[in-house]
Amino acid sequence: MKAELISIGDELLIGQTINTNASWLGQELSMIGIRVKWVTTISDEEKDILNAIDVAFNRSDLVIVTGGLGPTKDDITKHTLVKYFDTKLVMNQSVLEKVESFFIKRGREILEVNRQQAALPEKCEVLINNHGTASGMWFEKDGKILISMPGVPYEMKGIMNEFGFSKIKSFFNIKGMYHKTLLTTGLGESFLAKELSDWELRLEQEGLSLAYLPSPGIVKLRVSAYEGQEKKEKVDQYLQEVYDRFPQHAFGWGEDTLALAISKLAIERDLKLGTVESCTGGGVANSIVSIPGSSNYFSGSLVTYSYDLKTNLAGVNPSTLNNFGAVSEETVIEMAVGGKKSLGVDYCVSISGIAGPDGGTEDKPVGTVWMAVACNDCVVTKKIKLGDNRERNIQMTIFAALNFLRLTILEKIA
Amino acid sequence: MKAELISIGDELLIGQTINTNASWLGQELSMIGIRVKWVTTISDEEKDILNAIDVAFNRSDLVIVTGGLGPTKDDITKHTLVKYFDTKLVMNQSVLEKVESFFIKRGREILEVNRQQAALPEKCEVLINNHGTASGMWFEKDGKILISMPGVPYEMKGIMNEFGFSKIKSFFNIKGMYHKTLLTTGLGESFLAKELSDWELRLEQEGLSLAYLPSPGIVKLRVSAYEGQEKKEKVDQYLQEVYDRFPQHAFGWGEDTLALAISKLAIERDLKLGTVESCTGGGVANSIVSIPGSSNYFSGSLVTYSYDLKTNLAGVNPSTLNNFGAVSEETVIEMAVGGKKSLGVDYCVSISGIAGPDGGTEDKPVGTVWMAVACNDCVVTKKIKLGDNRERNIQMTIFAALNFLRLTILEKIA
Numbered sequence: 092m093k094a095e096l097i098s099i100g101d102e103l104l105i106g107q108t109i110n111t112n113a114s115w116l117g118q119e120l121s122m123i124g125i126r127v128k129w130v131t132t133i134s135d136e137e138k139d140i141l142n143a144i145d146v147a148f149n150r151s152d153l154v155i156v157t158g159g160l161g162p163t164k165d166d167i168t169k170h171t172l173v174k175y176f177d178t179k180l181v182m183n184q185s186v187l188e189k190v191e192s193f194f195i196k197r198g199r200e201i202l203e204v205n206r207q208q209a210a211l212p213e214k215c216e217v218l219i220n221n222h223g224t225a226s227g228m229w230f231e232k233d234g235k236i237l238i239s240m241p242g243v244p245y246e247m248k249g250i251m252n253e254f255g256f257s258k259i260k261s262f263f264n265i266k267g268m269y270h271k272t273l274l275t276t277g278l279g280e281s282f283l284a285k286e287l288s289d290w291e292l293r294l295e296q297e298g299l300s301l302a303y304l305p306s307p308g309i310v311k312l313r314v315s316a317y318e319g320q321e322k323k324e325k326v327d328q329y330l331q332e333v334y335d336r337f338p339q340h341a342f343g344w345g346e347d348t349l350a351l352a353i354s355k356l357a358i359e360r361d362l363k364l365g366t367v368e369s370c371t372g373g374g375v376a377n378s379i380v381s382i383p384g385s386s387n388y389f390s391g392s393l394v395t396y397s398y399d400l401k402t403n404l405a406g407v408n409p410s411t412l413n414n415f416g417a418v419s420e421e422t423v424i425e426m427a428v429g430g431k432k433s434l435g436v437d438y439c440v441s442i443s444g445i446a447g448p449d450g451g452t453e454d455k456p457v458g459t460v461w462m463a464v465a466c467n468d469c470v471v472t473k474k475i476k477l478g479d480n481r482e483r484n485i486q487m488t489i490f491a492a493l494n495f496l497r498l499t500i501l502e503k504i505a
Numbered sequence: 506m507k508a509e510l511i512s513i514g515d516e517l518l519i520g521q522t523i524n525t526n527a528s529w530l531g532q533e534l535s536m537i538g539i540r541v542k543w544v545t546t547i548s549d550e551e552k553d554i555l556n557a558i559d560v561a562f563n564r565s566d567l568v569i570v571t572g573g574l575g576p577t578k579d580d581i582t583k584h585t586l587v588k589y590f591d592t593k594l595v596m597n598q599s600v601l602e603k604v605e606s607f608f609i610k611r612g613r614e615i616l617e618v619n620r621q622q623a624a625l626p627e628k629c630e631v632l633i634n635n636h637g638t639a640s641g642m643w644f645e646k647d648g649k650i651l652i653s654m655p656g657v658p659y660e661m662k663g664i665m666n667e668f669g670f671s672k673i674k675s676f677f678n679i680k681g682m683y684h685k686t687l688l689t690t691g692l693g694e695s696f697l698a699k700e701l702s703d704w705e706l707r708l709e710q711e712g713l714s715l716a717y718l719p720s721p722g723i724v725k726l727r728v729s730a731y732e733g734q735e736k737k738e739k740v741d742q743y744l745q746e747v748y749d750r751f752p753q754h755a756f757g758w759g760e761d762t763l764a765l766a767i768s769k770l771a772i773e774r775d776l777k778l779g780t781v782e783s784c785t786g787g788g789v790a791n792s793i794v795s796i797p798g799s800s801n802y803f804s805g806s807l808v809t810y811s812y813d814l815k816t817n818l819a820g821v822n823p824s825t826l827n828n829f830g831a832v833s834e835e836t837v838i839e840m841a842v843g844g845k846k847s848l849g850v851d852y853c854v855s856i857s858g859i860a861g862p863d864g865g866t867e868d869k870p871v872g873t874v875w876m877a878v879a880c881n882d883c884v885v886t887k888k889i890k891l892g893d894n895r896e897r898n899i900q901m902t903i904f905a906a907l908n909f910l911r912l913t914i915l916e917k918i919a
Binding site: 385 | 517521535540546547789794798800805806808813
């Protein structure tokens with residue numbers, strides 16, 4: 092079956108808003124085995140909306156329309172749908188009560204235009220919006236479906252998650268799918284794809300499907316199969332194989348982050364953590380505190396950007412700085428050991444590097460980064476080489492430092 | 506005139522890649538006064554590509570196609586264009602030399618499929634791609650234009666910036682536009698729109714146009730006019746009026762950031778800066794070091810997440826913490842004053858707040874944040890109240906702290 096998305100709104104056409112609704116719907120629909128074949132973005136004009144719906148209904152089985160359902164006069168999607176489906180608006184009492192209570196709760200005055208949002212096409216089935224005042228609408232025609240929803244992402248997602256996807260699955264008799272996602276860091280997508288080519292072939296022969304989902308510093312591997320206990324076990328087994336093959340790079344599942352993986356380890360082992368940062372300027376600490384409850388295991392950090400503070404706060408010997416430079420194995424060791432002591436923690440990771448664009452030398456070009464972790468009975472170090480983009484270097488160093496800390500706690504450093 | 510964008514690629518339809526090309530083109534075209542009326546996303550299938558181009562050419566004056574120009578066999582855009590424009594491929598010698606040198610420079614082996622990228626439609630004008638191996642193509646038909654470009658964003662942007670926009674302007678005889686953007690922080694878009702309603706009316710009467718461009722923590726106001734010295738002065742004058750009306754909130758122009766505004770101030774006044782952070786966990790420091798050369802004015806930070814470190818590193822009196830709590834005016838004052846001393850800086854900003862989701866009390870609910878700035882002859886404080894989303898609270902606090910530091914240096918604190 093084919094699906095088509097119609098996104099309505101000038102803010103999308105002039106690029107003021109990026110069309111994340113379309114990508115989210117594309118992703119979620121592909122997860123239940125529905126292929127989106129077209130995405131059409133148009134402005135709030137009746138002629139364009141009618142034409143887009145007509146074209147979509149001719150070539151697709153499922154049409155999802157977002158946008159143009161607000162209370163102001165430039166929002167014309169609902170009236171256009173009334174025209175297209177040759178129906179009329181009727182006041183929906185239970186929706187009206189919901190809209191009124193929405194305003195009462197927020198202590199805001201309700202206007203007639205807001206009340207009119209509860210007037211809905213007679214021929215549609217209402218999809219309740221628990222997150223706003225514009226209802227979703229489900230139309231059926233000639234065995235095909237059109238869903239109209241507001242363009243506000245969290246309202247649209249709420250309607251789809253609470254009602255839309257289950258109704259679509261049941262209407263089109265779609266079998267459920269099972270997905271599992273493995274998270275890796277420190278390996279490029281093309282390197283992984285090359286290393287895993289045999290594995291990928293075997294996986295395809297089993298009827299499982301694979302997607303690489305890369306983002307800066309992280310590559311996710313998602314394996315999917317139509318439901319069934321046997322397939323589910325195969326998916327788990329295939330991903331576990333990758334996990335075991337790259338123990339230094341695979342760090343979690345699904346929506347995990349490196350900071351969350353560290354959080355779990357720290358709580359499980361009752362550890363206190365700290366950082367001493369130079370080029371990342373507190374970015375590693377900032378990642379760690381993104382996790383709720385991080386105050387239970389994160390004590391704090393020293394951001395020693397200047398030479399003086401490396402000495403005064405972290406206790407680095409001035410002669411170490413003079414002899415080896417701030418970006419050196421010797422310096423990061425003293426930063427980690429000194430920081431561990433003054434922060435009073437069990438594990439302290441230190442980072443010093445040249446983020447660029449200036450400050451590189453022939454020996455230590457821009458992108459050279461040293462890091463160390465000190466614990467009660469260990470000091471380990473690592474050097475990485477990055478490119479010449481400052482923003483990206485800082486971001487990649489944060490990922491690398493979090494992973495290095497995680498691996499040290501797990502005693503998985505090679 | 507009307508423009509239409511056609512984005513080709515399955516990765517867009519299944520939501521693996523967000524269509525940022527369309528939003529960038531929409532934005533840039535609207536900046537030169539061209540309105541994008543449709544964006545259509547389709548897969549790499551000949552039938553769909555031919556149909557989309559045909560529809561677009563019928564209703565639009567300018568059609569911009571991105572994607573499907575890679576060297577592999579699923580990239581069929583070029584062959585489909587040859588068919589649509591009833592032409593043939595001819596080897597372009599100068600493009601071939603460029604492609605070959607691209608591979609030689611990178612020490613990579615050139616394959617026949619790569620050489621074939623230099624075979625281009627006879628009927629098109631080639632738009633040189635200085636950033637990759639797939640050329641841009643400019644077709645003219647019945648007074649309308651179709652441009653085809655690779656989907657890799659920086660290659661597409663390169664071709665448009667170096668050749669595309671100027672050729673479009675000249676072909677369609679488009680007058681240049683002048684734009685200026687004012688950056689504000691700490692004011693909501695709807696609040697600004699309400700406060701500026703009279704101003705906006707006057708501005709429209711002058712024939713100038715306005716766009717609000719909101720992003721987390723920042724609202725940009727862009728005013729545009731067709732070129733002409735008089736109009737240019739009007740634009741400058743209208744925006745300066747807003748700047749002067751909100752001196753605590755307007756912080757820069759164009760592509761500036763709060764960290765850059767601080768950087769300019771610190772260099773100009775020869776200041777050393779530092780931070781003492783609790784709930785932001787080093788995020789303020791991390792923003793400051795995003796600016797190249799920040800080591801010239803940024804010394805470092807103390808991330809005092811635990812009570813102990815607030816006392817041991819920043820010198821906060823334990824009785825202050827006991828009597829007033831970590832999130833209090835008294836504590837942030839001692840953090841800023843103590844941090845200024847131990848970091849040896851001229852200005853030190855301190856932050857302590859409850860980011861959530863837990864840790865709130867009736868007196869101090871989640872979202873309560875105190876901050877202070879200490880300088881040689883000042884200590885100023887500020888309290889802000891945010892919502893209950895941890896990630897957003899941390900982000901908004903970072904913005905607020907950077908702005909508070911900036912205003913203190915400028916002596917603009919009310």
